[in-house]
Amino acid sequence: MRIFDPHIHMTSRTTDDYEAMRDAGVEALVEPAFWLGQPRTSVGSFVDYFDALLGWERFRAAQFGIAHHCALALNPKEANDPRCAEVLDVLPRYLAKDGVVAVGEVGYDSMTPEEDDAFARQLELAQRHDLPVLVHTPHRDKQAGTRRTLDVVRESGLAPERVLVDHLNETTVRMVADAGCWMGFSVYPDTKMDEKRTVALLTEHGTDRMLVNSAADWGRSDPLKTYKTGQAMLDAGFSAEDVEKVLWHNPVEFYGQSGRLVLDPVAAGAVDAATGSSVLRGER
Amino acid sequence: MTFHLGYGTNGFSNHRLGDALAVIADLGYTAVALTLDHHHLDPFADDVARQTDRLAARLHELGLRAVVETGARYLLDPRRKHHPTLVSSDQDRRVDFLVRAKRIAADLGADCVSFWSGVGSPDDWDHLRSGVAAVLENGPSVPIGLEPEPGMVVQWLEQALRLRTELGDPEQLRITLDVGHCVAVEPQDAAACIRQAGELLVNVQLDDMLPGVHEHLEFGDGHLDLPATLAALTDIGYTGVAAVELPRHSHAAPDVAARALRALRAARWLADAERAVRTDPNAIDTLFPAVGRAVGTGEDAARVRLLTAFADATGDPVDGLTRLYRYGTSAERRGVLRGLAELGDRAPAAGVALVEDALRSNETGLVAAALGPFATRHLGRHAWRHGVLKCLFMGIPLTAVDGLDRHSDPELLRMVAAFAEERRAAGRPVPADALALLGKAS
Numbered sequence: 264m265r266i267f268d269p270h271i272h273m274t275s276r277t278t279d280d281y282e283a284m285r286d287a288g289v290e291a292l293v294e295p296a297f298w299l300g301q302p303r304t305s306v307g308s309f310v311d312y313f314d315a316l317l318g319w320e321r322f323r324a325a326q327f328g329i330a331h332h333c334a335l336a337l338n339p340k341e342a343n344d345p346r347c348a349e350v351l352d353v354l355p356r357y358l359a360k361d362g363v364v365a366v367g368e369v370g371y372d373s374m375t376p377e378e379d380d381a382f383a384r385q386l387e388l389a390q391r392h393d394l395p396v397l398v399h400t401p402h403r404d405k406q407a408g409t410r411r412t413l414d415v416v417r418e419s420g421l422a423p424e425r426v427l428v429d430h431l432n433e434t435t436v437r438m439v440a441d442a443g444c445w446m447g448f449s450v451y452p453d454t455k456m457d458e459k460r461t462v463a464l465l466t467e468h469g470t471d472r473m474l475v476n477s478a479a480d481w482g483r484s485d486p487l488k489t490y491k492t493g494q495a496m497l498d499a500g501f502s503a504e505d506v507e508k509v510l511w512h513n514p515v516e517f518y519g520q521s522g523r524l525v526l527d528p529v530a531a532g533a534v535d536a537a538t539g540s541s542v543l544r545g546e547r
Numbered sequence: 548m549t550f551h552l553g554y555g556t557n558g559f560s561n562h563r564l565g566d567a568l569a570v571i572a573d574l575g576y577t578a579v580a581l582t583l584d585h586h587h588l589d590p591f592a593d594d595v596a597r598q599t600d601r602l603a604a605r606l607h608e609l610g611l612r613a614v615v616e617t618g619a620r621y622l623l624d625p626r627r628k629h630h631p632t633l634v635s636s637d638q639d640r641r642v643d644f645l646v647r648a649k650r651i652a653a654d655l656g657a658d659c660v661s662f663w664s665g666v667g668s669p670d671d672w673d674h675l676r677s678g679v680a681a682v683l684e685n686g687p688s689v690p691i692g693l694e695p696e697p698g699m700v701v702q703w704l705e706q707a708l709r710l711r712t713e714l715g716d717p718e719q720l721r722i723t724l725d726v727g728h729c730v731a732v733e734p735q736d737a738a739a740c741i742r743q744a745g746e747l748l749v750n751v752q753l754d755d756m757l758p759g760v761h762e763h764l765e766f767g768d769g770h771l772d773l774p775a776t777l778a779a780l781t782d783i784g785y786t787g788v789a790a791v792e793l794p795r796h797s798h799a800a801p802d803v804a805a806r807a808l809r810a811l812r813a814a815r816w817l818a819d820a821e822r823a824v825r826t827d828p829n830a831i832d833t834l835f836p837a838v839g840r841a842v843g844t845g846e847d848a849a850r851v852r853l854l855t856a857f858a859d860a861t862g863d864p865v866d867g868l869t870r871l872y873r874y875g876t877s878a879e880r881r882g883v884l885r886g887l888a889e890l891g892d893r894a895p896a897a898g899v900a901l902v903e904d905a906l907r908s909n910e911t912g913l914v915a916a917a918l919g920p921f922a923t924r925h926l927g928r929h930a931w932r933h934g935v936l937k938c939l940f941m942g943i944p945l946t947a948v949d950g951l952d953r954h955s956d957p958e959l960l961r962m963v964a965a966f967a968e969e970r971r972a973a974g975r976p977v978p979a980d981a982l983a984l985l986g987k988a989s
Contacts, residue, residue, distance in 0.1 A: 310874075314876075317876040317877070318876055318877040318880075318910065319877075319908075319909070319910065321877070322910050353874075356836075356874055357874075359837060360876050361836065361876060362876065522840075523840065
């Protein structure tokens with residue numbers, strides 16, 4: 264099984280996870296910028312975090328044969344803290360970097376005016392930098408939040424096929440499917456979605472524009488949920504091609520819209536591990 | 548309006564001409580340098596006029612601009628390469644061929660006919676001049692480009708220009724320049740030759756070469772400064788054809804042509820980026836991160852060039868270097884660290900701060916790049932020794948450390964020996980380059 268985890272927070276994970284993921288078939292991933300559990304109190308804290316996603320984490324992933332990319336943004340939760348919101352001024356500098364394949368996670372947490380503002384500004388940045396967008400949908404009041412998300416996306420003028428709306432479930436998938444955006448399902452040990460329910464939604468809605476992720480982070484989560492969902496798909500009678508489409512081709516197609524996807528882990532790590540010399544090739 | 552990147556069909560001599568043109572156009576070239584040959588539009592064929600018409604239509608269809616080249620090896624004489632030339636006693640046959648080539652060029656709508664003098668002695672000069680005059684006088688009015696060719700009577704640009712002056716500066720006698728030849732034999736570099744030829748330039752051949760060796764090489768295999776060469780073409784306002792000239796690479800033509808175009812596009816991007824930074828130094832903020840995507844191979848060297856342009860344009864590179872490093876990805880930071888070798892002496896204190904930051908990281912690429920010539924010159928001895936030891940810990944070959952043999956001292960050897968002892972005590976292997984360093988000292 265060849266797997267691309269389109270949403271996972273490796274900064275919070277161990278090297279054991281990297282090894283287990285590679286053994287299970289994970290060859291590429293996208294780590295979106297998000298909340299760290301412990302609230303940030305300054306822009307500097309974001310800048311260091313962005314540097315880590317573009318540098319150290321990418322290097323770490325390459326050691327395990329995994330191509331690491333990231334999505335960068337001010338997350339909705341911290342958009343409400345005026346000490347953090349100024350990160351939007353340095354974000355454009357970072358969106359120009361190699362390895363950045365989307366703007367994200369953006370969207371809503373509590374649906375405040377501050378979140379409205381940060382969301383709209385970052386959709387604009389995505390357009391300016393020609394990057395797709397990864398949208399987080401809220402845990403609380405998810406249906407209303409998802410509806411409002413789709414309204415804001417429509418008003419922004421972004422093409423729906425450049426937007427991935429994540430953390431969907433049975434009650435929100437239909438409206439996103441109808442809007443023409445990509446649909447993301449975060450498969451968790453006890454919250455969000457599980458493997459069985461995800462497979463049921465794939466059976467009902469088909470595999471087009473569908474993405475499955477582990478969204479594994481610092482909470483109780485499992486970086487092998489992509490693999491386990493693939494197994495559950497096979498058990499339910501999906502073909503190996505269907506599984507590869509959902510777990511590999513769909514994320515490659517979505518993030519490939521950035522033009523910055525490099526699926527060779529060594530090239531994505533950008534340097535030869537031993538000599539430190541660049542091994543980037545002209546063709547990607 | 549800029550110049551057109553093309554490829555020479557003499558580098559596709561194992562292809563049918565039609566196939567070669569299709570491959571060249573499909574790769575993304577917008578021009579072709581057509582070498583007339585027995586299998587590529589034979590100028591002596593009975594139906595050459597009809598073939599030429601068909602070819603003109605095909606070039607139009609493919610959107611390829613053309614120049615006509617006349618360097619075929621055995622077209623006029625099956626036994627003697629390139630014979631006869633304009634310095635041979637039977638010069639007439641060469642003149643006849645070149646006039647035929649002019650007719651073909653006119654029918655194709657090509658920019659010019661390119662030609663060289665021939666191998667001979669300085670005494671052949673007058674004979675050559677009368678031959679060139681004959682080519683100018685006969686056939687349709689088509690520009691002809693005299694190409695200085697190593698080992699021939701006209702081998703330097705200076706000589707080609709002198710011949711033109713002696714003929715009274717005829718409007719249709721122009722210059723073809725092979726930039727590889729400039730590296731091999733000219734007293735100045737290719738960019739300077741291009742500027743000297745200026746508006747007389749009617750055709751350009753692109754390839755790499757080593758000084759003193761007339762062997763056409765792929766870009767990067769010789770000493771040509773490709774970005775500076777392309778920048779010079781832009782500077783003089785050249786809008787004609789610049790075509791890759793690799794006549795000995797036909798066996799792998801499609802791959803070689805693809806590589807060449809990648810190198811040309813990367814060099815063109817870099818030349819434009821350097822120009823942008825010289826005009827507005829702040830442009831480096833958005834160009835520096837994009838280097839990897841734009842040039843691929845040679846990313847570090849390209850970043851160093853941008854830094855050099857930046858330092859030249861600002862005169863005070865301290866803030867710039869520090870900012871680019873501070874907000875840089877690992878690859879950008881590596882570029883800044885490599886740049887310190889050349890630029891760091893202008894800002895030693897800032898440079899040392901960056902090297903120290905890199906040595907605190909755990910990325911092999913940054914640690915290796917930090918221990919370049921700048922660190923050898925400016926980093927404190929204690930920090931430098933720890934950097935070397937860190938390489939051993941991280942598995943970075945000590946060849947990454949600049950001037951290790953010259954600068955290792957008893958204290959470093961003591962540290963390395965202790966490291967080796969610790970590894971042995973733990974039952975773990977001692978890195979070979981640690982042993983080598985200790986061995987050299989003992």
